[in-house]
Amino acid sequence: MPHGIRLTKLSLYVPIVAAFVLMYYGYWKMWAVYSPAVGRDGSVHLRDLLAVAVRAAEAGGDAVREVRDSSTLNAKSKGKTREGAQELYTEGDLRSHRRMTSLFGNTFPNVKVISEEHDDAKLDTSQLWDYTIPEEIQEKIKSIETVPEQSITVWIDPLDATQEYSERLDHFVTTMVCVAVNGKPTIGVIHKPFSKFTVWAVVGQASNVxxxxxxxxxxxxxxxxxxxxxxxxxxxxxxxxxxxxxxxxxxxxxxxxxxxxxxxxxxxxxxxxxxxxxxxxxxxxxxxxxxxxxxxxxxxxxxxxxxxxxxxxxxxxxxxxxxxxxxxxxxxxxxxxxxxxxxxx
The missing domain is CATH 3.40.190.80 (D-Maltodextrin-Binding Protein; domain 2)
Known part of the structure; x- marks a missing residue:
């Protein structure tokens, strides 16, 4: 040992403590960015995206029906369209939006989600995917294709046909989810809340219609x-x-x-x-x-x-x-x- 340098017990422990701190924050960061539905390389299974899209559309549909049943529609105008028609939103739009966006945000935290509605509410932590794949999807989607999460844009319409919803023309109403990969529409889900019927398809793979x-x-x-x-x-x-x-x-x-x-x-x-x-x-x-x-x-x-x-x-x-x-x-x-x-x- 060079003359004049003395190692104390404290100086020996400092590198060990620093290593543990770095490991802890590295571990925390990893789980802050990734969820169990996302691979370590940032890849996402299309079949998982489809399962979550179906679940989100149905969860939104539940909200749409609940608002109708509770008579708290609370329809308001967002302004006029370019053609001069009133563009409405209701409590059904907002509740559906929160459930659908929360389900995607909680499952795929780094995936871009664009919804028709906007609010400042935090993600609803009760909206969680249980990681099960519906039997119909398992039967029809055999390929376990993955895509990078940065290539995905999810489009959500939490209540399509709001004008008709406000007029109680509920047969026109749907909730919709689309997953685009590199700008190309790849997964489509259209759910009819009042008949509880869901249509889905994956380009290049399968559909239930x-x-x-x-x-x-x-x-x-x-x-x-x-x-x-x-x-x-x-x-x-x-x-x-x-x-x-x-x-x-x-x-x-x-x-x-x-x-x-x-x-x-x-x-x-x-x-x-x-x-x-x-x-x-x-x-x-x-x-x-x-x-x-x-x-x-x-x-x-x-x-x-x-x-x-x-x-x-x-x-x-x-x-x-x-x-x-x-x-x-x-x-x-x-x-x-x-x-x-x-x-x-």
Whole structure:
């Protein structure tokens, strides 16, 4: 030992204590960032995401029904849409939002979640996933594909068709979850709270629904918004003929379901095409986009562009959704879009 240097017992213990402190904070940080549903490498199983998405949509649906049953709707206006219609939110929207976002936030703390509603409430710690996979999902989703959590954006619509909900037109109401991976709609869940029926799909893997046996491409029935219609009826008849059958309906989720085969007891209005010619938010359409794509269908802007679901919530290009028909032929029939005032890509 060099002359003049003396080691005390304290100096011997300092490095050991420092090592334990670093280990403790490293361990704490690891569990602050990761949950049991997330791999050490930050990977997430698509099947787990689907299970949580289904559970979240159903938990939101429970909240929507509870508010209806308790008669505490408390409808308020968020302002007016670009078409001048009142945009409402209710206690049902907020309760559903809190449960759905809390379930995702508690399970996947680093995943980006974008919801239609916003509040300052902390995550509800009672909203927890029990890590079980529903039997139906286990049977249909065999592949255990994983994706990096930083590639995921979750879109939540805690109550689609709020206007109709306030009018007690509850058959239009849905709760929706969409998981986008690198901006592409990958998992879609649409839940109907008042019939307790859930539709889900994973692009490239499976779905619990199917397309109808046939669709009318030449003389289609077209479903459109009843409250945000803009000039959709005149635009649609110009494209497909003045005698085109048009169904006004509430809720983007409901409209997508009208294109599918849900069985006689669950079938909403039956349409061949879903069109929207005004501004619309991505939480309204991402789940339906994923479901249609998983079944071989399409949901694009009126220009035929795919919609990017990475972050910005606005879809400025309108939409046309179809399945079982030639989507490109439908696009070719559409009149010039400039008159609609939509942004052109």
């Amino acid at each position: 199917k397309p109808r046996a046939s669709y009318n491409e030449n003389d289609p029935t077209i479903i459109v918004s009843r409250s945000h219609s803009g000039t959709v009826q005149s635009y649609t008849k110009k494209a497909f003929g003045k005698n085109t059958n048009i169904i006004p309906a509430g809720g983007a989720g409901y409209k997508v379901l009208s294109l599918l085969d849900l069985g006689k007891d669950k079938q909403p209005d039956m349409a061949d095409i879903y069109m929207h010619v005004t501004f619309i938010k991505k939480w309204d359409i991402c789940a339906g986009n994923a479901i249609l794509e998983a079944l071989g269908g399409h949901l694009t802007t009126l220009n035929g562009d795919n919609i990017d679901y990475r972050d910005s919530p606005s879809n400025e290009g309108g939409l046309i959704a179809s399945i079982g028909v030639d989507h490109q032929k439908l696009l070719a029939k559409l009149p010039e879009r400039e008159s609609l005032g939509l942004k052109q890509k």
